[in-house]
Amino acid sequence: MSIKEKIKQHPGLKRLSLYLLMPENQARPRTWVRWFINPFVHPKGKGSLIRRRTRMDVLPFNTFRLGRYSTIEDFATINNGMGAVIIGDNTRIGIGNVVIGPVTIGNNVIFAQNIVLSGLNHGYTDPEVPISLQPCSTAQIIVEDDCWVGANSVITAGVRIGKHAVVAGGSVVTKDVPPYTVVAGNPAKVIRRYNTTTGQWERV
The missing domain is CATH 2.160.10.10 (Hexapeptide repeat proteins)
Structure with missing residues (x-):
């Protein structure tokens, strides 16, 4: 099972991951995600x-x-x-x-x-x-x-x-x-x- 699937199946980890990726009740990702993650994940x-x-x-x-x-x-x-x-x-x-x-x-x-x-x-x-x-x-x-x-x-x-x-x-x-x-x-x-x-x- 991939890390992504494990996170999806564990509610606590899922909430923590979403919090780290974007502010609560917002759709826009955090600055560190835009600068340091997305350019490599989404070429x-x-x-x-x-x-x-x-x-x-x-x-x-x-x-x-x-x-x-x-x-x-x-x-x-x-x-x-x-x-x-x-x-x-x-x-x-x-x-x-x-x-x-x-x-x-x-x-x-x-x-x-x-x-x-x-x-x-x-x-x-x-x-x-x-x-x-x-x-x-x-x-x-x-x-x-x-x-x-x-x-x-x-x-x-x-x-x-x-x-x-x-x-x-x-x-x-x-x-x-x-x-x-x-x-x-x-x-x-x-x-x-x-x-x-x-x-x-x-x-x-």
């Missing part, structure tokens, strides 16, 4: 760039990976506290994006500004318990290669966006998006689909 791909004003709520007990020649722009927030965040090659995470794991983003993906992807949901079903104290659930978000997501869109937990799909600005995506389609609206629906026979993007 960046060749030519990749994380802008100076990005908030990296990245902890060593879950995966964070940034591919080659990818960029995370200013004022974005990346959080792997509840699940891995994996970003492929030649991908741009735009200004003000929020990415909360578990999230996997493919290669050659473009995210515009102020997009939220959250693989995390807070529990709320017990009205006698504050929502902040109820258990959280997670469901993986997957964005396949060559996608483009427009500004101010929201991608909810458990959604898969297929290859070369486009999400129009301001959309709220609550269901899987088929490959080679354009979706728009709240909730997002398919409005165009690529026709391989005609070579045209056709209205649905």
